[in-house]
Amino acid sequence: MPKADQKLSDILEERWTIDDLVERDKLVTERKSLKDLILELEDEVLANAGVDVFEEVFKLIFTKLYDEMESGRNSNRHLEFRNYGDTESELKEKVQRLFDRAKNKWEGVFTNDAQIMLTPSHLSICVASLQDVKLFNSNLEVVDEAFEYLISKSSKGEKGQYFTPRYVIDMCVKMLNPQEHETMIDTAAGSSGFTVHTIFHVWEQIMEDEGLNKSHLFTSELKPPRCVDYVKDKVFAIDFDEKTVRVARTLNLIAGDGQTNVLHLNTLDYERWDERTEDENWQDIYFEGWRKLKRLRTKRNSNRDFKFDVLMANPPFAGDIKESRIISKYELGKRANGKYQNSVVRDILFIERNLDFLKPGGRMAIVLPQGRFNNSSDKRIREYIAEQCRILAVVGLDGNVFKPHTGTKTSVLFVQKWDDELCPKVEDYPIFFATMKEPSKDSSGDKIFVRKKDYPNAKQYNQGANPTDIYNDVPEDLDEYLLDSHGHLIVKHDLFNHDGLTQDGIAEAFIEFAKKEGFSFLGK
Known part of the structure; x- marks a missing residue:
């Protein structure tokens, strides 16, 4: 129990580092995309919050990116964009301070006096939804x-x-x-x-x-x-x-x-x-x-x-x-x-x-x-x-x-x-x-991903991988899909060879053509 001069957040011991976030990333463990989570927040919270949805989600992603980057450069640092037992008001103050530091680091995106406009209770729900998501990967x-x-x-x-x-x-x-x-x-x-x-x-x-x-x-x-x-x-x-x-x-x-x-x-x-x-x-x-x-x-x-x-x-x-x-x-x-x-x-x-x-x-x-x-x-x-x-x-x-x-x-x-x-x-x-012969998307605009059976001899990275750039609904049979060395699903196209895992495509054929022609930017 907290002492008289302590808050609940003072006595809860678990603190997350960037390694914890990598290991427990919700996009992997719950097989969701960030877009899915935003849709859920819109339906459950933001639609009734009386705020500009774009602006407030943008602020939260901006703040969380800053928090992850700071920890990515100091693996012992504790992530701050999460609720460690704070009250709703304490959490809002903490996230606003983090947002202010992000604005100072990355100037010219928000005005100096920009504030998070969500109420403490709405913000608390949003933080709970986003705190276990890893935004940074190999390609943003x-x-x-x-x-x-x-x-x-x-x-x-x-x-x-x-x-x-x-x-x-x-x-x-x-x-x-x-x-x-x-x-x-x-x-x-x-x-x-x-x-x-x-x-x-x-x-x-x-x-x-x-x-x-x-x-x-x-x-x-x-x-x-x-x-x-x-x-x-x-x-x-x-x-x-x-x-x-x-x-x-x-x-x-x-x-x-x-x-x-x-x-x-x-x-x-x-x-x-x-x-x-x-x-x-x-x-x-x-x-x-x-x-x-x-x-x-x-x-x-x-x-x-x-x-x-x-x-x-x-x-x-x-x-x-x-x-x-x-x-x-x-x-x-x-x-x-x-x-x-x-x-x-x-x-x-x-x-x-x-x-x-x-x-x-x-x-x-x-x-x-x-x-x-x-x-x-x-x-x-x-x-x-x-x-x-x-x-x-x-x-x-x-x-x-x-x-x-x-x-x-x-x-x-x-x-x-x-x-x-x-x-x-x-x-x-x-x-x-x-x-282009492979469509890369279906008629609804959802991406088509490469299956293992498409390239049975490709090096398999699925074991322990983190497929964190999943775009729409994650395939239920994820184990049937080929992942690259960073744990990402690979879109099925024929534009280029994806990290040596798929077949050579249009880009490789052009490079060969360009070298024969002696183009100045691709060498002999």
């Missing part, structure tokens, strides 16, 4: 999927912007092979999957170079200075939706150990950037990233042309640009007769805008509606691209890839800007074409 996919769900509920789909599946992103990163010395940008960032996975790709190169191993807590571990410097100086992202920018900043701040260059700007309306960047409130959050972005401009006082080495983006397909002020800035805003159109589909202007971001020899991967490659009315767009760049590859994606958000058929276009040294102009050259 657990939390990323939860953010995708939260944002898609509010604004994402209406603007025709959809989160790019991580296996599509990984294919693009493998094919364009960004390097430590190169600059990279995503001009329609969403939750910034292209930047985060580019960071991981380069980090693995750095860590291999320094003889360091990647663990299942890869994302939370302290990195060598070269890794942090890369994020600080070389990686950028832009998006026009404030909610997605805040999510993107969170993921990049975590990946970059407090460093990020994710900016809230309208990529297409660069003429008005200066108005935006002179706003004092905007500067409080984004000034450092903006200062670094300005250094990459081709001309000192123009926000049109930049000198990036690599660009990867999935621009919004839906919605026409109707402002003549914006359309008049683009060649692709014109009709064949040279007169400007009254409205232009957004992704068409993104093609031209993205090419403006690239230096000569720079390379790009962009997700586009299939019609851009097929429609006779889009011939002028294809000719414009061919004038500016060498077309490296076109990869057709399955129609289910962007479900449940949209069934639009898409392809990924890979190009490299003409340059005398890196990509000398030629009139006739081979192009790599490929089509």
